[in-house]
Amino acid sequence: MTKELPNIAVLGATGVVGREILNILEENKVEYKSIKFLASARSAGSQIEFKGEKHTVIEANEQAFEGVNICLASAGGETSKKFAPIAAKKGCVFIDNSSAFRMDENVPLVIAGVNDEDLRKHKGIIANPNCSTSQLMLPLKALDEKYKVKRMIVSTYQAVSGAGLKAINELTDNTKTNLVGMPYEPEAFKYEIAFNVIPQIDVFCENGYTKEEMKVTNETRKILHFDENVKISCTAVRVPVYIGHSESVSVEFENEINENDAKELLKNTWGVELRDDISTFTYPTPKDAAGKNPVYVGRIRKSIAFDNGLDFFCVADNLRIGAALNTVRIAQKVIEMELY
Ligand code: A2P
Numbered sequence: 001m002t003k004e005l006p007n008i009a010v011l012g013a014t015g016v017v018g019r020e021i022l023n024i025l026e027e028n029k030v031e032y033k034s035i036k037f038l039a040s041a042r043s044a045g046s047q048i049e050f051k052g053e054k055h056t057v058i059e060a061n062e063q064a065f066e067g068v069n070i071c072l073a074s075a076g077g078e079t080s081k082k083f084a085p086i087a088a089k090k091g092c093v094f095i096d097n098s099s100a101f102r103m104d105e106n107v108p109l110v111i112a113g114v115n116d117e118d119l120r121k122h123k124g125i126i127a128n129p130n131c132s133t134s135q136l137m138l139p140l141k142a143l144d145e146k147y148k149v150k151r152m153i154v155s156t157y158q159a160v161s162g163a164g165l166k167a168i169n170e171l172t173d174n175t176k177t178n179l180v181g182m183p184y185e186p187e188a189f190k191y192e193i194a195f196n197v198i199p200q201i202d203v204f205c206e207n208g209y210t211k212e213e214m215k216v217t218n219e220t221r222k223i224l225h226f227d228e229n230v231k232i233s234c235t236a237v238r239v240p241v242y243i244g245h246s247e248s249v250s251v252e253f254e255n256e257i258n259e260n261d262a263k264e265l266l267k268n269t270w271g272v273e274l275r276d277d278i279s280t281f282t283y284p285t286p287k288d289a290a291g292k293n294p295v296y297v298g299r300i301r302k303s304i305a306f307d308n309g310l311d312f313f314c315v316a317d318n319l320r321i322g323a324a325l326n327t328v329r330i331a332q333k334v335i336e337m338e339l340y
Contacts, residue, residue, distance in 0.1 A: 003338045005033040008331070009068045009092075011060055011083065012075030013037035013048055016165050017097055020324035021072050022050055030332055038064055039075070068092045069340045072327050088124025093340045095126045095330050097323055102127040102219060109222045111137040112329030113270050118223075119330070119339055126330055131245055131322025132156050132212065132236060133219040135295045135314060138321075140251070142269040143262065143310070144224060147253035151306070154216055154234040157246040158201060159286060162318050163188055163238070171240055193240050201236040212236040244286025245318040252306040259302045262310055266297050271321075276300050284315035295321055 010025075012018040018039070025035075037048050037057050044059035058064055060079070065071065065087040073080055074097035084094040084101065101107040108118040109127045114137045119126060129137070132154075140149065160167040167188040174194035177184040186192050190200060202211035209217075216234035220226065239246075267274045273294035275284040284296030295316045303309025316322060334340050 003340075005031050006069035006335060006340050007034045007036075007067055008032045009036045009038055009065070009071045011038045011071055011073040012079070012097075014039040014043045014046070014057060015074055016161060016168070017074035017319060017323045017327075020319045021074065021327055022048070024320070024324050024328045026051055028328055028332065030328060031335060032070075036064070036068070038071075040079075062086055065090050065092050070331050070334060071095065072331055073097060074323065074327070084125050092124070093122065093126060093334055094124060095128060095327050095334070097128045097327055099130065099215065100127075101125050102129065102215075103222065109219060110326075110330055110333075111141075111223055112326055112333055114138060114141045115223050115225075116333050116337070119333055119337060122339065126334070128323065128327050128330065129219045129223060130212070130215040131162050131318040132158065132234070132247065133216050133223070134322045134326055135245060135316035135318070136216075136220065136247060136249065137223055138269060138271040138295050139266055139297050139312070139314060140220070140249075141224060142265055142272070143251065143253070146265060147255045147257050147262075147308070147310075149224075149226065149230055149251055150254050150308075151231040151252040152220075152233070153250045154232070155248045156201075156212075156216075156234065156236045157197075157239045157241070157248075157286075158236060159241040159243050159245055159318055160188075160193060160238065161243050162201075162245065162322070167193075168242060171242065175240070189238065193238060196240065198238040199235065201238055209234070210236055241286050243290040243317055243319060244315055245322060246284075246286055247314045248311070249314055250303055250306065250309060250311050252303070253308045253310070255308065257302065257308050257310055259300060259310065263300050266300070271295055272297055274298065274300075283313060286315055289315045289317050291320075292317055293320055293325055 077098040283298035299313040
């Protein structure tokens with residue numbers, strides 16, 4: 001490493017994902033010269049504890065990005081739209097968790113360990129994929145390299161933490177009121193989330209799919225460089241789970257697939273952990289995945305609906321691989337590859 005270590009900033013440091021970024025920065029070996037913590041004017045001046053020391057939160061404004069080489073951002077789409085171009089102009093690499101720039105052709109959309117080379121094309125902004133797409137990419141890339149994906153159908157079971165702090169609190173309050181038989185007026189969700197599942201995440205598009213569902217289709221194509229011939233369909237569902245998205249995935253491949261070879265392949269895939277032994281009822285659940293880094297895969301079986309098809313269940317901590325962990329891993333790659 002010849003380049004001087006970077007000055008880094010965490011934008012949205014007081015939010016659900018921002019705090020997880022700080023936890024992961026504490027756990028991981030990310031080398032930097034200095035670090036600062038940015039949020040809105042509302043929390044400017046408040047204290048954040050990081051690596052055993054208290055730090056003052058600074059208001060994000062134009063000046064705050066002066067001298068910052070890498071910004072890890074999770075402060076919502078509007079904030080990113082406002083600050084990413086400003087930061088990039090000042091020479092900062094802005095790693096964005098929002099959906100604002102994901103499909104911009106000048107912005108690499110990256111899962112660390114899957115398409116790292118795309119990072120070299122950045123022009124100041126790098127996007128972190130949507131949580132449902134993110135956790136699928138590590139197993140899918142490995143399977144695609146060997147068997148070549150032709151078609152994929154995904155159903156998601158997504159935790160409330162993906163919708164922020166308000167949604168987390170709503171699950172608690174809604175559950176408590178239900179248990180004592182009181183009525184509840186939902187705010188974060190269209191319907192009550194307690195003891196319920198909601199087949200709508202984000203708004204509906206003209207084709208009847210939701211934006212969340214189309215993210216899985218479009219972002220997967222961009223990350224894995226799939227062309228239009230690879231067909232991908234998703235149904236995204238919110239479930240009353242705090243942390244951990246689950247996905248039921250059916251994939252049809254060009255090449256003949258052998259279930260045991262696929263298991264062996266996934267067992268040896270970086271970032272993936274196999275939880276797959278039905279004889280001992282071993283399969284992944286969100287409770288096991290919460291707070292952990294791997295993407296857990298289980299229930300692997302040869303499809304009886306598709307020729308050359310494989311079905312599996314995939315679970316991960318949506319705040320980690322789906323957001324904060326991948327953001328930190330991208331920052332690590334940017335530093336290692338000296339792309340700042
Ligand atoms: P703040 O705590 O000052 O509101 P969450 O997704 O959990 O709601 O977190 C959103 C994060 O984005 C918080 O850290 C929040 O800061 C930050 N944020 C929201 N709006 C802005 C803004 N206009 N400028 C900077 N940070 C913002």
